[in-house]
Amino acid sequence: xxxxxxxxHKASTSADFKLDDLAGGAGRLDVLLRCVNSAFFLSxxxxxxxxxxxxxxxxxxxxxxxxxxxxxxxxxxxxERSTGALVRNALLKSSAExxxxxxxxxxxxxxxxxxxxxxxxxxVLVYLKEDGAPLASLEKAxxxxxxxxxxxxxxxxxxxxxxxxxxxxxxxxxxxxxxDHCITIVNHRLDML
Amino acid sequence: xxxxxxxxHKASTSADFKLDDLAGGAGRLDVLLRCVNSAFFLSxxxxxxxxxxxxxxxxxxxxxxxxxxxxxxxxxxxxERSTGALVRNALLKSSAExxxxxxxxxxxxxxxxxxxxxxxxxxVLVYLKEDGAPLASLEKAxxxxxxxxxxxxxxxxxxxxxxxxxxxxxxxxxxxxxxDHCITIVNHRLDML
Numbered sequence: 001x002x003x004x005x006x007x008x009h010k011a012s013t014s015a016d017f018k019l020d021d022l023a024g025g026a027g028r029l030d031v032l033l034r035c036v037n038s039a040f041f042l043s044x045x046x047x048x049x050x051x052x053x054x055x056x057x058x059x060x061x062x063x064x065x066x067x068x069x070x071x072x073x074x075x076x077x078x079x080e081r082s083t084g085a086l087v088r089n090a091l092l093k094s095s096a097e098x099x100x101x102x103x104x105x106x107x108x109x110x111x112x113x114x115x116x117x118x119x120x121x122x123x124v125l126v127y128l129k130e131d132g133a134p135l136a137s138l139e140k141a142x143x144x145x146x147x148x149x150x151x152x153x154x155x156x157x158x159x160x161x162x163x164x165x166x167x168x169x170x171x172x173x174x175x176x177x178x179x180d181h182c183i184t185i186v187n188h189r190l191d192m193l
Numbered sequence: 194x195x196x197x198x199x200x201x202h203k204a205s206t207s208a209d210f211k212l213d214d215l216a217g218g219a220g221r222l223d224v225l226l227r228c229v230n231s232a233f234f235l236s237x238x239x240x241x242x243x244x245x246x247x248x249x250x251x252x253x254x255x256x257x258x259x260x261x262x263x264x265x266x267x268x269x270x271x272x273e274r275s276t277g278a279l280v281r282n283a284l285l286k287s288s289a290e291x292x293x294x295x296x297x298x299x300x301x302x303x304x305x306x307x308x309x310x311x312x313x314x315x316x317v318l319v320y321l322k323e324d325g326a327p328l329a330s331l332e333k334a335x336x337x338x339x340x341x342x343x344x345x346x347x348x349x350x351x352x353x354x355x356x357x358x359x360x361x362x363x364x365x366x367x368x369x370x371x372x373d374h375c376i377t378i379v380n381h382r383l384d385m386l
Contacts, residue, residue, distance in 0.1 A: 020212075020213065023271075023272040023274070030271065030273075038374065038377075042368060042369060043369030044369065078223065079216040079273060080272060080273045080274070082216070173381070173385050174384075177377075181234070181377045181380075181381075188368075188378045191368045
């Protein structure tokens with residue numbers, strides 16, 4: 001499994017947003033939706049070995065995590081609006097326990113700490129950060145996770161939580177990229193190995 | 194200049210589409226809008242050395258080309274909907290001659306043949322194709338152009354036009370990617386050189 005965990009610092013935790021206003025009223029949910037696209041889509045198929053976890057930390061009741069599970073995924077289209085509708089449907093569910101909202105889409109009341117704690121012990125967690133080792137040194141593992149942040153940087157508490165669990169830190173170079181672009185670059189690199 | 198030319202085989206050539214239906218009624222314009230995002234956006238800025246040409250071949254009066262010019266660009270946001278609005282505004286203009294619709298956005302009645310013919314002679318045109326040379330062999334030039342296609346493959350006539358002008362063919366590996374993901378991979382590779 002290749003897991004991408006993306007922290008949405010302001011992303012809405014209720015379904016009370018408009019699909020016409022994903023970049024505004026939904027707390028930059030557009031950033032996270034593009035990450036779902038980058039993680040899953042190939043030219044004529046969907047990656048089955050991928051899981052995406054969107055950690056939503058915006059109002060009104062953070063945190064909640066929407067999980068996209070490759071092997072079960074259906075009704076996923078590449079455009080932002082239709083993926084936004086899947087997230088909105090998920091947020092309509094009650095989620096004290098993880099609940100399924102559509103095939104391959106799940107929601108639960110969990111934040112970054114719970115998501116990291118739920119990773120299997122053998123999962124190699126890679127922290128993507130400018131001060132990391134070169135991308136060329138990234139090695140493929142059967143179970144890997146990458147953590148990224150939306151348009152805002154990770155907070156100090158999030159970063160130290162991550163550094164504690166991380167098996168390594170990788171840099172994509174001197175340039176800083178949007179989270180969805182980072183995912184595309186990592187996917188391509190792993191495809192080449 | 195780093196130029197990305199993307200052929201939209203069904204993409205609308207009139208402004209008569211809804212921003213709520215970019216993937217449907219606008220002829221998969223969503224694919225092209227994601228290419229604009231991948232070409233231009235860095236974490237906290239826009240690439241100034243990039244130009245994107247969207248070659249629209251859908252009804253009602255193909256072809257038309259919308260050009261996004263990095264050095265002059267304003268009002269560009271990363272979400273599909275707002276870039277869709279820029280394209281729609283461009284398509285409202287009459288464009289027998291190239292016309293400017295907003296800062297950095299231009300439209301003219303031109304197709305792939307005219308776009309290729311307008312490239313400066315020194316521009317190194319790279320054709321991205323599965324049978325090309327490895328990405329690692331890509332060399333940086335002061336003026337480069339890359340041609341990509343939307344969700345449909347290039348037609349035979351388009352492909353032979355391209356092969357005639359191309360200075361080389363590069364492959365991104367055995368996996369086929371969406372056009373916007375190809376652009377991200379190429380941008381990252383060139384950033385590393």
